[in-house]
Amino acid sequence: MDSGSANEAGAGHWRVAVVEDHLLQRRGLVSVLRAQRGVRVVHEGESLPDLVGWLAAGSAASAPDLLALDLHVDRGLSVDPDVVRGLVRDGIKVLVVSEMTSLPLVRQVLRAGATGVVSKRDSIADVVAATRTVLGGGRWMTRELGEFLAREGDRPALSDQEERALVLYASGSTIDQVATALGVKRETAKTYVDRVKSKYAAAGRPLRTKVDLARTALADGYLD
Amino acid sequence: MDSGSANEAGAGHWRVAVVEDHLLQRRGLVSVLRAQRGVRVVHEGESLPDLVGWLAAGSAASAPDLLALDLHVDRGLSVDPDVVRGLVRDGIKVLVVSEMTSLPLVRQVLRAGATGVVSKRDSIADVVAATRTVLGGGRWMTRELGEFLAREGDRPALSDQEERALVLYASGSTIDQVATALGVKRETAKTYVDRVKSKYAAAGRPLRTKVDLARTALADGYLD
DNA sequence: CGTGGTGTCCCCCGATCGTGGGACAAATGA
DNA sequence: TCATTTGTCCCACGATCGGGGGACACCACG
Incomplete structure (x- = not known):
């Protein structure tokens, strides 16, 4: 190329x-x-x-x-x-x-x-x-x-915004704080998090609660 | 003795x-x-x-x-x-x-x-x-x-019930599920979790949200 | 040219959380 | 003995979550 x-x-x-x-x-x-x-x-x-x-x-x-x-x-x-x-x-x-x-x-x-x-x-x-x-x-x-x-296999590919939202949200931020940090509206941040959940669910690893997200983000290397 | x-x-x-x-x-x-x-x-x-x-x-x-x-x-x-x-x-x-x-x-x-x-x-x-x-x-x-x-120093002493409640709650259970698991009323389980928060706060490590509890429970060896 | 992924925004609604009070009895310990 | 801790229960209220729905524009891949 x-x-x-x-x-x-x-x-x-x-x-x-x-x-x-x-x-x-x-x-x-x-x-x-x-x-x-x-x-x-x-x-x-x-x-x-x-x-x-x-x-x-x-x-x-x-x-x-x-x-x-x-x-x-x-x-x-x-x-x-x-x-x-x-x-x-x-x-x-x-x-x-x-x-x-x-x-x-x-x-x-x-x-x-x-x-x-x-x-x-x-x-x-x-x-x-x-x-x-x-x-x-x-x-x-x-x-x-x-x-x-x-483990990359069962870990879905997240977009940039999705990953940023996940990191913040799983660290304890509220949806509003995530939205502010990303410079978007609350609903948009919500969509990002929802899509992260959807992707994990599609990969056979359903994440329903914020605690699930926190645990998974840690296990999958998104958090320290 | x-x-x-x-x-x-x-x-x-x-x-x-x-x-x-x-x-x-x-x-x-x-x-x-x-x-x-x-x-x-x-x-x-x-x-x-x-x-x-x-x-x-x-x-x-x-x-x-x-x-x-x-x-x-x-x-x-x-x-x-x-x-x-x-x-x-x-x-x-x-x-x-x-x-x-x-x-x-x-x-x-x-x-x-x-x-x-x-x-x-x-x-x-x-x-x-x-x-x-x-x-x-x-x-x-x-x-x-x-x-x-x-690290035992900055980790407050939890009572049996408090520790059980923490483990369950920090694992993702709702207050109602914790209450059911412990065989007590919702308000009682709530009190346990509140007391865990109070103790950690008194130890200089305030834990406000459920995610805080999850993180801390993991770090302090209450979870695997 | 359509399909899918992405980025962005909007609404609703019931469940749950987080915080603030209060109460009381038993056990523990200073 | 008196203060603290523990276990148990109760109430109220605003904030936040979780799930559901929809919308539209852009871009890339085939």
Whole structure:
């Protein structure tokens, strides 16, 4: 499909960018990647905005093939799924390197187009394998996330608004609070929640009450 | 207090009973205990009722000092906390040997007077140490339970009825269903739940909604 | 070109919740 | 002994839930 985007492995090298806010961990990750044949680390940064700025400054040909992205949510700094979506659209593959602290965030980034997830607790061999797999166009999932992907079957696909509504509602918000937070009318928020229920019911997991939603949202990784 | 109950270590031996439904695990536990100096295994059984029957048949002097009790909840066979309470009242110390499958049950048995908990995943040395400690009148807790005991501070003490009401209500039952299950009037069940809220509020953890209760009940080990 | 999913909004209505009172007897504990 | 806790029951009222119905526009997939 993306036959237009040229530099997939220019001069036999994959171009990799690393975004990770912890210096030590970043150094570690970078050194592991550098040691890999055919891999060139073209950017190291603390945050996604840094990377975006760097991309804007450089030529299109300098764009990386892969972004190894940490998902630490310390200091209020979070990763914006929309930014990830943009990068993916630009042909950059995304590998999440995470502590799995926030399952919902991992989900969002995955939905934004990331094609791999490794845990920092995984072995170096696993990290390398993940990098190779994602660069090759494949998907890579840590064992820790396997259980959730395995259950993906009986978990219905929710739309963006439905998921946001579920998260808020299942956290204890009233319908009115959900509506306000989403910037829609009460009836609309109600519809979202109703549709979540319908979808789960269609998947053979009827959720009637708010408590059911809370329990399920937790079990299915929508809440922490 | 129990200065009347004589045979605490008659002839230098502690009398121990083992109740565990899995034959292999029971054999293992019994052999570990037998290998201990000064310990005599006087009863092996599959269930608590078996032990009670055996106790009723024998003389008071044959009663054990310690009961090593498994908490497996397979095949619908559960452990009745009231029976445990009775044994404790008779001067028998209780050590729970569990897989920690059901935290609520562990809690109930602890409240019924058990003074020790070991996990089957603990080392043999730990099991032995736990046995000694409990026989000596002390308390023993697996590390796995330590986190919960540590948080015991900001978790208010709930009465039996309050805990039962919380468990049911937080699982999704309506007040009416809780009332029916407990065999009391709607208003009474309402009072129980209200008191749970009051206690948590007094402990600095206000719980206003049903979802709050569900979340907290899960976090505090009242639900699985 | 229709079908389905999505985003948005609207109405009704009975059930349930959350909060505020009050009462009283038994048990517990300081 | 007196205060607290517990178990039990009762009432009222506004907020919220849960289920049902309908509507319409957009967009994508086939």
